Amino acid sequence: MGSTEEDKKPISLYESSPSQPLLSNYTSQIEEPPRIDQPESDSAQYLHITYNYGPRSFKDIPFLILFLILVLCTFGFGIFAIFHRNTNYSNASFYSYNSSSTSCVKDSLLSENWVFFTSSSSHFVKDLIWTLVITLILSVPICFGLLLLLKHYTKQIFYASLPFFIVIPIFINVYWFVACTISSTCSDGFPLVYRILVLVFVFLIIGVIIWILVLNWHRIELTIRIIGVASDALSRNLGLFGVLPLLTIGLLVYYSPIIVFLVFARFNGKIVPKESDGEYTCVWKQDSWVPAYFALAILTMLWSAAAMVEAQVYVISGTVAQWYFSNLDETPRRSIRNSLRNAFGPSSGTICLSGLLIFVVRFVRAAVDSSRHEDTPGFIILILRCCVNAFLAAVDFLNKFTINFAAITGEAYCSSARMTYELLKRNLLSPVFVETISTRLLAGIVFVLSAIYAIAACAILKAASDLGVDSYYVALLAWLLLIVVLGFFVHVLDNVIETVYVCYAIDRDRGDVCKQDVHEVYVYLPISRNHRQTPGSRDVVV
Structure with a gap:
């Protein structure tokens, strides 16, 4: 089909196509997002x-x-x-x-005044x-x-840190349990039953962290x-x-x-x-x-x-x-100075109200x-x-x-x-x-x-x-x-x-x-579903 004049216009707004996954290739053609009809x-x-x-x-x-x-x-x-x-x-x-x-x-x-000194x-x-x-x-x-x-290197930093999200809590949890068991002072003051309960509780928290990541x-x-x-x-x-x-x-x-x-x-x-x-x-x-x-x-x-x-x-x-x-x-010049002047000047009342709320x-x-x-x-x-x-x-x-x-x-x-x-x-x-x-x-x-x-x-x-x-x-x-x-x-x-x-x-x-x-x-953030679709508008799947 031949391209029309409207098709040649540059696209300035982006949205993911319902037939594509949320994180599809950015170089692919993206349809214009649905808009609510406004007067x-x-x-x-x-x-x-x-x-x-x-x-x-x-x-x-x-x-x-x-x-x-x-x-x-x-x-x-x-x-x-x-x-x-x-x-x-x-x-x-x-x-x-x-x-x-x-x-x-x-x-x-x-x-009479007495002065006591505490030594450490x-x-x-x-x-x-x-x-x-x-x-x-x-x-x-x-x-x-x-x-x-x-x-x-955002992706590399995340994937390099990801194993430590689990390994470090497990290491600390096992380390304190073993150290407290070996130490006679700690084991006498902290019975074995309570140590096991804390150990299991921390492992449950680690499991919740893993579940959140998977979800x-x-x-x-x-x-x-x-x-x-x-x-x-x-x-x-x-x-x-x-x-x-x-x-x-x-x-x-x-x-x-x-x-x-x-x-x-x-x-x-x-x-x-x-x-x-x-x-x-x-x-x-x-x-x-x-x-x-x-x-x-x-x-x-x-x-x-x-x-x-x-x-x-x-x-x-x-x-x-x-x-x-x-x-x-x-970066524009004096941008921070302008923001400070507005914050503690014309918008100071707005900041006070927001802080109060x-x-x-x-x-x-x-x-x-x-x-x-x-x-x-x-x-x-x-x-x-x-x-x-x-x-x-x-x-x-x-x-x-x-x-x-x-x-x-x-x-x-x-x-x-x-x-x-x-x-x-x-x-x-x-x-x-x-x-x-x-x-x-x-x-x-x-x-x-x-x-x-x-x-x-x-x-x-x-x-x-x-x-x-x-x-x-x-x-x-x-x-x-x-x-x-x-x-x-x-x-x-x-x-x-x-x-x-x-x-x-x-x-x-x-x-x-x-x-x-x-x-x-x-552009790939999920679309809000809390709106009424106008007749003829398409559903957006995310």
């Missing part, structure tokens, strides 16, 4: 969606004002607590009850400090090396390609690894005076007599406002931490989006989880738990990609949530799915690297020091530190994956291709 006016309303380089207006100002009020109250009452403190707090034990004055007076015979093994502390410092220094090249390997094996290849694309995007914005830790350090600096305020708040009170079985003793009584201040300060700290996490996501999304929508292959959801979910351990039977309680879980799931559903979209467009939180959902729905993309298995694979790779490092560190400590059994604890702490650093790397890479996903959806909505290599990978 012309409605579709034209969203043609402007792209990165907003222009000046942005302040959004969600009430939540920014509320956050600032909490911060000012925390600092204001904290300063008051410092100047209003009672210096007799530390000497409360030196006060005795005076029956003649019916008050507590200081006993000069007991007002100097070798243990020295080796621990040096091990953690060296681990922290080596974690930087480990992160950059892992990023470059994931960028160029998701058909998505492994696609996940590997997604991680490779995200690693390439992150490698072009390496400045994020300098800015994001500085934001975390800034949060710790911001916490420092609040912690000082909490310490001095405990000094606000007085020494009063207390009757017990007809006898009077002198005790310290805090002022009535101190517990309320503790609640205020802790609430401010938790909200600040959640807002800082959202601010980091905002900076990552804004920076990666500027690279994605740039015409050049190079995240904090409330986490708090309510923790309360619901803790209530499950209580013996409170009743059908009404069960219904309330189901309703709360449904509400939390709805909030997570709406929050997905919202802050990413806000970083790209500068819209308010509610507007970003609505527009993101409509954007992904129009393009038949799932609002709650971006290959979540990629996080598990990255976590597995991180676990393998950190475990190998911990085993090597333990071997070096046992050979070069006389710590003995303590070398295991030092290696364990080094493993935890490396896990935290590499976990931060995975967190950044996950946010890059989600940002590129939103950018791809915007491209697809406009019928444009800003990054061809991204489209060649993200």
Whole structure:
């Protein structure tokens, strides 16, 4: 058949054919994906969606004002607590009850200060400090090396790490069982029956890991390609690894005076007599406002931490989006600076609102989880738990990609949530799915690297020091530190994956291709089935 004029048009959007597997050859002809018929006016309303380089207006100002009020109250009452403190707090034990004055007076015979020193093994502390410092220094090249390997050799890294997903847990499980059986101290304190139960339990966990890998094996290849694309995007914005830790350090600096305020708040009170079985003793009584201040300060700290996490996501999304929508292959200049200015400027209210929602959801979910351990039977309680879980799931559903979209467009939180959902729905993309298995694979790779490092560190400590059994604890702490650093790397890479996903959806909505290599990978993500097929449209099989 002869080709028509329509057949000669370049294809800018891609989708897998129903007759082909999910991961078919990219060079094969791919049909244009089905689109939901939209009114012309409605579709034209969203043609402007792209990165907003222009000046942005302040959004969600009430939540920014509320956050600032909490911060000012925390600092204001904290300063008051410092100047209003009672210096007799530390000497409360030196006060005795005076029956003649019916008050507590200081006993000069007991007002001597005694200082006690606790001694610990100097070798243990020295080796621990040096091990953690060296681990922290080596974690930087480990992160950059892992990023470059994931960028160029993602498949090789995964398949090389895959056996260790199973071998290392089995080795550790068998090793501790044998070591505890040989050691008389461990075997006496940990009976054989309990050791066998723990051994079997760990093997069951390993079996679950194997089952998850087998169950998701058909998505492994696609996940590997997604991680490779995200690693390439992150490698072009390496400045994020300098800015994001500085934001975390800034949060710790911001916490420092609040912690000082909490310490001095405990000094606000007085020494009063207390009757017990007809006898009077002198005790310290805090002022009535101190517990309320503790609640205020802790609430401010938790909200600040959640807002800082959202601010980091905002900076990552804004920076990666500027690279994605740039015409050049190079990273735009001042992209991180622009994202920081927008995050702590026009979109600060949006970040505060997002952080507040995240904090409330986490708090309510923790309360619901803790209530499950209580013996409170009743059908009404069960219904309330189901309703709360449904509400939390709805909030997570709406929050997905919202802050990413806000970083790209500068819209308010509610507007970003609505527009993101409509954007992904129009393009038949799932609002709650971006290959979540990629996080598990990255976590597995991180676990393998950190475990190998911990085993090597333990071997070096046992050979070069006389710590003995303590070398295991030092290696364990080094493993935890490396896990935290590499976990931060995975967190950044996950946010890059989600940002590129939103950018791809915007491209697809406009019928444009800003990054061809991204489209060649993200096009094979599963199509959302939560839409109504229009008459004559074909079903998409994934």
